[in-house]
Amino acid sequence: MKIDLTDTTASKINNALVQGRRAIGTPAIGMVLTLVIVTDEEHAYDALKAANEASREHPSRKLVVIKRVSRSPRDRAQARLDAEVRVGTSAGTGETVVLRLYGEVIDHAQSVVLPLLLPDAPVVVWWPVNSPLHPAKDPLGVLAQRRVTDTYAAEEPVSELAARAANYAPGDTDLAWTRITPWRSMLAAALDQQAVEVTGAEVEGEGYNPSGELLAMWLADRLGVRARRTVSEGPGLTAVRLETKDGVITLDRPDGSLAKLTMKGQPDRAVALKRRETAELLAEELRRLDPDDIYESALKYGVDRLGEAAPAPEEKAAPASEEKPAPKKSPSKKAAAK
Structure with a gap:
């Protein structure tokens, strides 16, 4: 009616x-x-x-x-x-x-x-x-x-992230951050399976996609490593590579739908990583109304710091854990899930 x-x-x-x-x-x-x-x-x-x-x-x-x-x-x-x-x-x-x-x-x-x-x-x-x-x-x-x-809708999406960081207040969030929830969950689960130390990270995706910058900032902030951004033709995010002393952990999604997770000592696995519609993103954000501290921390890390050397251990606090500090540097599942 x-x-x-x-x-x-x-x-x-x-x-x-x-x-x-x-x-x-x-x-x-x-x-x-x-x-x-x-x-x-x-x-x-x-x-x-x-x-x-x-x-x-x-x-x-x-x-x-x-x-x-x-x-x-x-x-x-x-x-x-x-x-x-x-x-x-x-x-x-x-x-x-x-x-x-x-x-x-x-x-x-x-x-x-x-x-x-x-x-x-x-x-x-x-x-x-x-x-x-x-x-x-x-x-x-x-x-x-x-x-x-939604930073993606801005004329200069990547530059808009700096404004979001400068004017952040508890309760703010962005759909560019929501789009990478499955990526963060998958990467956190992969690192939970292997006791390795990550020494570097690379995020590959479209140059104008702010989700790529946010994912790289999250990895750099949580792992305390150098995170690089490389440009691909898309669609959206196409790959994440985590460098370790035991080899490279790769999450590759060339077609915007199905991804392949590659880890040393384990068979390659196909994982569903489909690009989600706006309705799904909005529904996810409406599930929680409390401040997102992980988003705030990643956002304030800053796009301009991507690619820099990792901070010294005494300057970088270890990621929070529900039980006791882990012997490796990895983002916890709690940090990845929203």
Whole structure:
């Protein structure tokens, strides 16, 4: 069911939500969070489609904020709020409100969103494109416990990582980091199988893919080794090589789907490492709302330090472990999994 409201208010939108729930015969819907999607008209459809698919795992109220900037000075002076309320099958699991802001209302989006938040439920803000420089200080970001950006959508993705590191606040995360969760899990599991010391690392992938830089930064930060970035034709990340005194551990994925893990003394193994859709990435981020300390540590390691010599042992703290320090340097499974 869809209800269109023109030149409306937050109060009328709330009334429309109640009316829609009654019309479809579900006056009470169990929703676990409010997902605020800040985007433009061009990317709104894809973002909402991904959010609807993610809502199958996380029933939520989705608020899509679209700022309609007019070129006419007269139109910019006319404040107006249009809304599209969706309930039932057209809204995924939960409810959807598409908010289109005009004029001066654009500068006060938080005043429109605040009355529509679910009471006593976490708030997550997602910027599919055009992320603010400082998400935690953004008027909408202030309302959220979790703030999700996507560095891959920036004009200069790798340079954007430096801004993310400089302006990081607990609760920030990025889908470029989420994309490498399977890689981190696989590499951590491989190192748990062999008691070897890693002396160097190389991450191969597309030159404009920030996930490659984040993976190299994570390896350098957790292992305390020199990590290099090499460029390939893709798609995405194509290979990771860990240099040890006993040989090279290689995780190679040339086609973006199936990877091969090669380790000395063991047969080659094929592992599923498919590139994931945005809906899967978003669903993973919605599973946890606490600060991601591992992401923070890797992000603040810095792209500019990649390829440098490893820090001295006394300057680099050993990775945390749940039980006792391991005799080798390897990222723990706890560090790899989110």
